[in-house]
Amino acid sequence: MTLQASTSSPAPDAPDPVARGPIETVSVDIKGAPYEIHVGPDLLASAGERIAPLLKTPRVIVVTDETIAPLHLAKLQASLAAGGIEQDAIVLPPGEQTKSFGQLTDLVNALLDRKVERSTTLIALGGGVIGDLVGFAAAITLRGLPFVQIPTTLLAQVDSSVGGKTGINTAHGKNLVGAFHQPVLVLADTKTLDTLPDRELKAGYAEVVKYGLLGDRAFFDWLEEFGEAVLAGDEKARTTAIVKSCEAKAGVVSRDEKEAGERALLNLGHTFAHAYEAECAYSGLLLHGEAVAIGMVNAFDLSRALDLCAEADVAAARGHLHRVGLPVTPPPINGKAMDPERLMHHMAGDKKVSGGKIGFILARGIGEAFQSRDVPPEAVRDVLTKAVAAKVI
Numbered sequence: 001m002t003l004q005a006s007t008s009s010p011a012p013d014a015p016d017p018v019a020r021g022p023i024e025t026v027s028v029d030i031k032g033a034p035y036e037i038h039v040g041p042d043l044l045a046s047a048g049e050r051i052a053p054l055l056k057t058p059r060v061i062v063v064t065d066e067t068i069a070p071l072h073l074a075k076l077q078a079s080l081a082a083g084g085i086e087q088d089a090i091v092l093p094p095g096e097q098t099k100s101f102g103q104l105t106d107l108v109n110a111l112l113d114r115k116v117e118r119s120t121t122l123i124a125l126g127g128g129v130i131g132d133l134v135g136f137a138a139a140i141t142l143r144g145l146p147f148v149q150i151p152t153t154l155l156a157q158v159d160s161s162v163g164g165k166t167g168i169n170t171a172h173g174k175n176l177v178g179a180f181h182q183p184v185l186v187l188a189d190t191k192t193l194d195t196l197p198d199r200e201l202k203a204g205y206a207e208v209v210k211y212g213l214l215g216d217r218a219f220f221d222w223l224e225e226f227g228e229a230v231l232a233g234d235e236k237a238r239t240t241a242i243v244k245s246c247e248a249k250a251g252v253v254s255r256d257e258k259e260a261g262e263r264a265l266l267n268l269g270h271t272f273a274h275a276y277e278a279e280c281a282y283s284g285l286l287l288h289g290e291a292v293a294i295g296m297v298n299a300f301d302l303s304r305a306l307d308l309c310a311e312a313d314v315a316a317a318r319g320h321l322h323r324v325g326l327p328v329t330p331p332p333i334n335g336k337a338m339d340p341e342r343l344m345h346h347m348a349g350d351k352k353v354s355g356g357k358i359g360f361i362l363a364r365g366i367g368e369a370f371q372s373r374d375v376p377p378e379a380v381r382d383v384l385t386k387a388v389a390a391k392v393i
Helices: 043-054 070-084 101-115 128-143 154-160 191-193 198-215 215-231 235-255 260-265 271-279 288-305 312-321 340-348 377-389
Strands: 024-028 035-040 059-065 086-092 121-126 148-152 165-170 173-180 185-189 360-363 369-372
Touching: 024 101, 035 043, 035 235, 043 070, 043 121, 043 148, 043 185, 043 191, 059 070, 059 128, 070 086, 070 121, 070 191, 070 340, 086 101, 101 128, 101 154, 101 165, 101 369, 121 128, 121 377, 128 148, 128 154, 148 154, 154 191, 154 198, 154 235, 165 377, 173 271, 185 191, 191 198, 198 215, 198 260, 198 288, 198 312, 198 360, 198 369, 215 235, 235 260, 260 360, 271 288, 271 340, 271 360, 288 312, 288 360, 288 377, 340 377
Parallel strands: 035 185, 059 086, 059 121, 121 148, 148 185
Antiparallel strands: 024 035, 165 173, 360 369
16 A cells, blocks of 8 residues: 555645645655655554665664553554564653663663664654654664654654754753764654643643744744644644644754754754753753743743844743743742752753853744844843743743
């Protein structure tokens, strides 16, 4: 059976929709390493058929975590078996703490214990933590193994599974050790989102909003109308949002794979977000997407303070994120507001620092982001001071 995206006409009730059928395909045209992103429902059931033609040998190692395994591993394994693919599975602990040197070492040793060869393909089944860790293990084991991303969270489907950024966290900060290593295929099964807790779904939605805020006002306007349908589980709206996000990221990554320029725009809000996450010790107090939501508000606040954008744009960005249930102010820790000076210290250790200057993504308006290293520290400090003092909403 040939697997293709449907070409049926879009429904008339969505303005300028992207999704055209049950399964959509987005191409990532990276020189020397092109691949496809398949988006749609029940892709786990056809995973074996989709993956088999890409394998150098019919053997894979599936890596997942203890939360995802009971939900989706059996269905994936059945599909792989139906495709005649030999398989093994490794199940890791869940949570951001799994993105560590210790877990990386354990995973690489587990792969070597299974006598993987350079033709053995790894499959990352899970959210961004699993995708980042497995991708990094694939990059360094035997100097490079092919791997497939099967993201099961909204955040991973629209962001971390696309573009080949892999890595782990250290005591010095988030994602400071890693490699660019592109997958050979991404399968974004929208049905896996039905098993997500509401909080995690909303956290992933922050990355969807990011694409509208940084470069596509029309998409932001579409989200203003249909964002709540995306979160409520409307299949068409959900597929549209994921495809549009993947197309945006694929276009940027294809032009700037290793973040020499344009790709930095995808970090809108992330300089602030990573500082908040570090201050929370990468705990459940603040999910990555929640930190990004707050960080994007901060980025627009900073842009307004520098007279770059109108207050109406700041209010629109903040209002949309708040309306869908995302935080727009940083939470206190043990009842105390975060310390702006500690947050500034975290920012100084960010991997995007160059020449001692912190890189920020600013905006001239919604859909008009740009990168700058000429941001006065006192302006950043003022934004942080007001953010941590604001009433938590």
